[in-house]
Amino acid sequence: MKFSFKSLFLASAVAFAAASCTQEGKENADAAAANTEAAAENAGDAAAAEANNAAATTENAAENAGQAIENTADKAAAETKEAAAKTEAAANEAAAETKAEVRNN
Numbered sequence: 001m002k003f004s005f006k007s008l009f010l011a012s013a014v015a016f017a018a019a020s021c022t023q024e025g026k027e028n029a030d031a032a033a034a035n036t037e038a039a040a041e042n043a044g045d046a047a048a049a050e051a052n053n054a055a056a057t058t059e060n061a062a063e064n065a066g067q068a069i070e071n072t073a074d075k076a077a078a079e080t081k082e083a084a085a086k087t088e089a090a091a092n093e094a095a096a097e098t099k100a101e102v103r104n105n
Helices: 002-104
Strands: none
Touching: none
């Protein structure tokens, strides 16, 4: 009976140890799954934030390009007006010189 009781006790201890290991393994697997899920959520959040940053940067670049084009157009218009004024002044001067020559002849 001693031997049987000892064997039974040893078998119970092994079974308890195996159950404990199995429970610990299950807990570890659950924790790993939770960590994986959290990492996936964090990666998704990071990707969304990166996409939002890229969109904002693109929008700012487009806005800056539009402003640069507008500034260039304004500058070109001012230069064209200045050139037209100079041309008109030169034409008026030439006309005045021509009139003076005609009067003198």
